[in-house]
Amino acid sequence: xxxVAKEHKEETIAxxxxxxxxxxxxxxxxxAILSVDADVMNSLGTLRFHKxxxxxxxxxxxxxxxxxxxxxxxxTMGFIPFFHTFSVFASRxxxxxxxxxxxxxxxxxxxxxxxxxxxxxxNGGTHxxxxxxxxxxxxxxxxxxxxxxxxxxxxxxxxxxxxxxNFFMRMCRKSVMKIYEESxxxxxxxxxxxxxxxxxxxxxxxxxxxxxxxAHEMLKEKGVSSRVVDMFTLKPIDRACIVQSAKxxxxxxxxxxxxxxxxxxxxxxxxxxxxxxxxxxxxxxxxKFGEVGSQDYLMDKFKLRAEEICRLAYKAIQRKPRR
Amino acid sequence: xxxxxxxxxxxxxxxxxxxxxxKMFATAGYGHIGGSMSIADVxxxxxxxxxxxxxxxxxxxxxxxxxxxxxxxxxxxxxxxxLKGYFPIEELxxxxxxxxxxxxxxxxxxxxxxxxTTGSLGQGVSTAIGLAVGxxxxxxxxxxxxxxxxxxxxxxxxxxxxxxxxxxxxxxxxAFVDHNKKQLDGPVEDICRSFDIQGKFESFGxxxxxxxxxxxxxxxxxxxxxxKQRGRPAMIVLDTVKGKGCxxxxxxxxxxxxxxxxxxxADAIRVIEESLKPVEE
Numbered sequence: 123x124x125x126v127a128k129e130h131k132e133e134t135i136a137x138x139x140x141x142x143x144x145x146x147x148x149x150x151x152x153x154a155i156l157s158v159d160a161d162v163m164n165s166l167g168t169l170r171f172h173k174x175x176x177x178x179x180x181x182x183x184x185x186x187x188x189x190x191x192x193x194x195x196x197x198t199m200g201f202i203p204f205f206h207t208f209s210v211f212a213s214r215x216x217x218x219x220x221x222x223x224x225x226x227x228x229x230x231x232x233x234x235x236x237x238x239x240x241x242x243x244x245n246g247g248t249h250x251x252x253x254x255x256x257x258x259x260x261x262x263x264x265x266x267x268x269x270x271x272x273x274x275x276x277x278x279x280x281x282x283x284x285x286x287x288n289f290f291m292r293m294c295r296k297s298v299m300k301i302y303e304e305s306x307x308x309x310x311x312x313x314x315x316x317x318x319x320x321x322x323x324x325x326x327x328x329x330x331x332x333x334x335x336x337a338h339e340m341l342k343e344k345g346v347s348s349r350v351v352d353m354f355t356l357k358p359i360d361r362a363c364i365v366q367s368a369k370x371x372x373x374x375x376x377x378x379x380x381x382x383x384x385x386x387x388x389x390x391x392x393x394x395x396x397x398x399x400x401x402x403x404x405x406x407x408x409x410k411f412g413e414v415g416s417q418d419y420l421m422d423k424f425k426l427r428a429e430e431i432c433r434l435a436y437k438a439i440q441r442k443p444r445r
Numbered sequence: 446x447x448x449x450x451x452x453x454x455x456x457x458x459x460x461x462x463x464x465x466x467x468k469m470f471a472t473a474g475y476g477h478i479g480g481s482m483s484i485a486d487v488x489x490x491x492x493x494x495x496x497x498x499x500x501x502x503x504x505x506x507x508x509x510x511x512x513x514x515x516x517x518x519x520x521x522x523x524x525x526x527x528l529k530g531y532f533p534i535e536e537l538x539x540x541x542x543x544x545x546x547x548x549x550x551x552x553x554x555x556x557x558x559x560x561x562t563t564g565s566l567g568q569g570v571s572t573a574i575g576l577a578v579g580x581x582x583x584x585x586x587x588x589x590x591x592x593x594x595x596x597x598x599x600x601x602x603x604x605x606x607x608x609x610x611x612x613x614x615x616x617x618x619x620a621f622v623d624h625n626k627k628q629l630d631g632p633v634e635d636i637c638r639s640f641d642i643q644g645k646f647e648s649f650g651x652x653x654x655x656x657x658x659x660x661x662x663x664x665x666x667x668x669x670x671x672x673k674q675r676g677r678p679a680m681i682v683l684d685t686v687k688g689k690g691c692x693x694x695x696x697x698x699x700x701x702x703x704x705x706x707x708x709x710x711a712d713a714i715r716v717i718e719e720s721l722k723p724v725e726e
Contacts, residue, residue, distance in 0.1 A: 156582075177582065183612075188571045188605035195561070195575015198553070199583065218565050219602075223572050227562040228554045 124314045125303035130332060133272050138167030138295040140272035141234065144279035145204060146174055155283055156180060156196060158205040160189045166206045166236040166295055190216045190231070194223035197230040202283055209235025209292050213254035224288045225261045232282045232289045238268060238328055239379035240420035241294040242412065250412025251292070256384030258290040259357045265310065266356040267291040270331040271301040274354060277308045285310070292328070299332040301352070313360040319349035322435045323367035326377035327353050327386055334377055336428035341435060348435060353386060364393045368400040373438035375403045377431055382406040401441035403434035450494055455661040458528065459489035460721050463690050464714050465524035469537045471710035476540070477549070479687035479700035481521030483625040483658065484592055487683055488525040490664045491590055500530040503557045509587050510560040510576045514569025515594035515623065516550035523547050523556065531558035567600030569593065574606050577618040591620040596628030599637045610678040611650030618678040619671045623658065625687035629701045646680040658683025659690070692716040
């Protein structure tokens, strides 16, 4: 069950700390859980895991390819390694290792990519992943996740640990806006519907869920009724929810802090094209590299804003076939 | 380690690995012959004498594990596994055929006795280290054995692993470099020189040895020494010849991958049998 927060304000806990809390809690119950790291424990908040379980924390140093392979080897011995690094290194730098040593090899590795899209901010274009989810979506059997707040993240970590297989979860390291009440729980593969509506559906993930909720209110003031969906599982995507949303509202806007190619917008387009064609507008990074700047600057620059969601919502509604 | 190791038995096993591999390639019509021949002797020592294994129970947790990081030499390993009884010898004829358990490169999920999927060079080093770390975490006294190619050492991931294994004092990891001097496009010396392989690993903190890689006694004795090391992984450089012991491959310039017919195979097998006669008489 999900309960949308009565008030959306910045959370007091950083996502990296929420993740480490959840991982330690899981590890207390399950001795197979390990943390594998690559010299960014301080940045991604896993240091406390290593202090709590010195034997079960492995810091490989600056060698991501080796860390992925070691994680794969450990998983074939029955361990459940969570490998943490910045999302650019967790995806594009180690693609072949994740593909072969983890996925093709039938391993059980949980990859956590820190710093999602524009939340990389002042680390700049070299470190800003707009392609990580798409890269991972392309690997057979890979589950790809992006939580939108700490409550959701804490609900996903135990599921990642208990389900056999390779997972990729992208997260922001800092605090984000609160979306859900703490009593909410989520199931991997099942989208969360936050608002119901008639005229258009906004499908978002990660930090863009908050912008979608803002857009919902702005549209409401103009008399437009919008459905808001948190598609935190990019793969396997909740096809039924997309089809149901298209049937109900007849127009869709996808919203992501990621390249529109091979990310959420592509995944939604594939389902619509195959099952229930409907007008779709895609908001995301339109085939650009990242750049340095504050998160606010970058969100303005790439138009990752509620105002742009509203503009695309009107456009999608206008494109509905006339009866 | 036993002192009464039967060297002639190991020589026979190495010859049988070569013979079955050549037959397999002849049935398929082609294959990675060179690198399968140059590891036949180390496979014979490991699977014939050294490793703690149970072919009836390939997933036995207390077993020693083997990672062939140069996964394209999988057929040589399949021959050794079939001869040890992991699966029927007849299955070797299915190499590379649709639906086979025996693909060109090692696949943990398909082949009984294969401990790790390999094929993208360099990656087996890291996965083998994962097995060694996992064995230690579980308190097992198992060893992990690893074979990498001399051309494979050009991959940067090998050196990430070399640094990690030494730093973490993995004395349950014993690795071999099959120094057969050739890679796909030609001599390693012409493409990217190996320089001092043993010295490189020693400088990373490993124990290092170099032996004649087609001499089963030398390989066996080197493993005995490697097992005595405490607090560091062991590297045994196998000074080998690509295509060793296979009449049509050993002296060919390009023997990484060859087209092989029944006649070539029959001749090569005859030469191997003749070479063994002084051993067996």
